Amino acid sequence: MSAKQGEYLRGILGGADEEDTAEPVPERPRRTNAILSRTNTIERLASGELRQVTEMRLDPGRCRIWEGNARRYEMLNEAACSDLIESIIADGGQKIPAVVRRVQDDPDHEYEVIVGTRRHWTISWLRKNSYPDMTFLVRLETLDDEAAFRLADLENRARKDVSDLERAWNYKLALTSYYGGRQKRMAERLRITQGWLSKMLSVADLPTEIIEAFPNFDSIALNVGYEIASALGTKRREEILRTAAEIRAEQNELRNRGDVLLDGKKVATRLLATPTPKLRNEPLQIKKGGRTVTSLVSKTRGAITIRVHNPADLNDADIGDAVARLIKTALKR
DNA sequence: TGGTGTTACTCTCTAACTTG
DNA sequence: CAAGTTAGAGAGTAACACCA
Numbered sequence: 016m017s018a019k020q021g022e023y024l025r026g027i028l029g030g031a032d033e034e035d036t037a038e039p040v041p042e043r044p045r046r047t048n049a050i051l052s053r054t055n056t057i058e059r060l061a062s063g064e065l066r067q068v069t070e071m072r073l074d075p076g077r078c079r080i081w082e083g084n085a086r087r088y089e090m091l092n093e094a095a096c097s098d099l100i101e102s103i104i105a106d107g108g109q110k111i112p113a114v115v116r117r118v119q120d121d122p123d124h125e126y127e128v129i130v131g132t133r134r135h136w137t138i139s140w141l142r143k144n145s146y147p148d149m150t151f152l153v154r155l156e157t158l159d160d161e162a163a164f165r166l167a168d169l170e171n172r173a174r175k176d177v178s179d180l181e182r183a184w185n186y187k188l189a190l191t192s193y194y195g196g197r198q199k200r201m202a203e204r205l206r207i208t209q210g211w212l213s214k215m216l217s218v219a220d221l222p223t224e225i226i227e228a229f230p231n232f233d234s235i236a237l238n239v240g241y242e243i244a245s246a247l248g249t250k251r252r253e254e255i256l257r258t259a260a261e262i263r264a265e266q267n268e269l270r271n272r273g274d275v276l277l278d279g280k281k282v283a284t285r286l287l288a289t290p291t292p293k294l295r296n297e298p299l300q301i302k303k304g305g306r307t308v309t310s311l312v313s314k315t316r317g318a319i320t321i322r323v324h325n326p327a328d329l330n331d332a333d334i335g336d337a338v339a340r341l342i343k344t345a346l347k348r
Numbered sequence: 349t350g351g352t353g354t355t356a357c358t359c360t361c362t363a364a365c366t367t368g
Numbered sequence: 369c370a371a372g373t374t375a376g377a378g379a380g381t382a383a384c385a386c387c388a
Contacts, residue, residue, distance in 0.1 A: 197371085198371075198372065199370080199371060199372080207360080207361095208360070208361055208362080209371080209372070209373085210360085210361070210362075210363090210372090210373070210374075210375095211359085211360060211361075212372095213372060213373055213374080214373085214374085216372095217373085236357095236358075236359095237358085237359075238357090238358070238359085245374085349388105350387105350388095351386105351387090351388090352385105352386085352387085352388105353384105353385090353386085353387105354383105354384085354385080354386100355382105355383085355384080355385095356381100356382085356383080356384095357380105357381085357382080357383095358379105358380085358381080358382095359378105359379090359380080359381100360377105360378090360379085360380100361376105361377085361378080361379100362375105362376090362377085362378100363374100363375095363376095363377105364373100364374085364375085364376105365372105365373080365374075365375095366371100366372080366373070366374090367370105367371085367372075367373090368369105368370095368371090368372100
């Protein structure tokens, strides 16, 4: 974690300094059947105040996943978590705690996982597969939804283990849920630029047809997704969607045959290579009172040539207005 | 085989521009 | 005028080729 991220994290959690010393506190008796062991330590905050930090080992079955989490829990499987499964077995248990908060409204769960969805999935899987004694190591925090979102996002950014597309969907949801639809406010709170957030949000709107042309979520990088989203805003939209449908059919065929799917790069290249439909043939003109004022002579990459018809019969305002409208329309073609 | 340089790519930012 | 969008650039990094 960078110094900048560390400072940001202290803002979310209340100012704990990384170099502060921690004093162990005698373990308290078990409070619920979810808690298998519990350790409290005292941390000194940057402000000088002391803060209690609680780490516990839990039964993962008593924890639910926070719905504001970017990662799609249902997409996790043995292959996606193989690295974590191996490292936890090698270490003899989970070493890096997840972050949870207490929930009161759910008879089946006592805690909610804010950060560490993969760790939760992996420990749950190991308990069912030869390691029934594995416990879920967590740090207990008191966080509102917005702080939970920022903490989870910081973790995802640092670990880079959530795809750009999942993150984009998560941002879109957060924008309305926590920031009243205000991108500026959200960018400030997350300490990201407005420009970057804007790109992220446009990726979140990619239609299903496009997403299904790619082999998986991970293969839709931010810049690729953004380029496609931008292209969908032009006259190429229908053509691009048609190409996406073709690619999706090919991917399904490859999948059925057990062959390797077209990778994200190839898919993006094909989608973006979709040509712009031919311009309409009718001449572009601006009329006033039934007579043509301006017309388009030619349009090239760097220049637009305009003809003004009978300028001596027109006033400057009408000419100016007609020229401006013609240029605007020509640029859209 | 390991070190070094080059290239391509990604991530994030800035600043100019557009929109309501 | 504030908020949002966009293009382009810089920094960092991964992948690759080349050479001693």
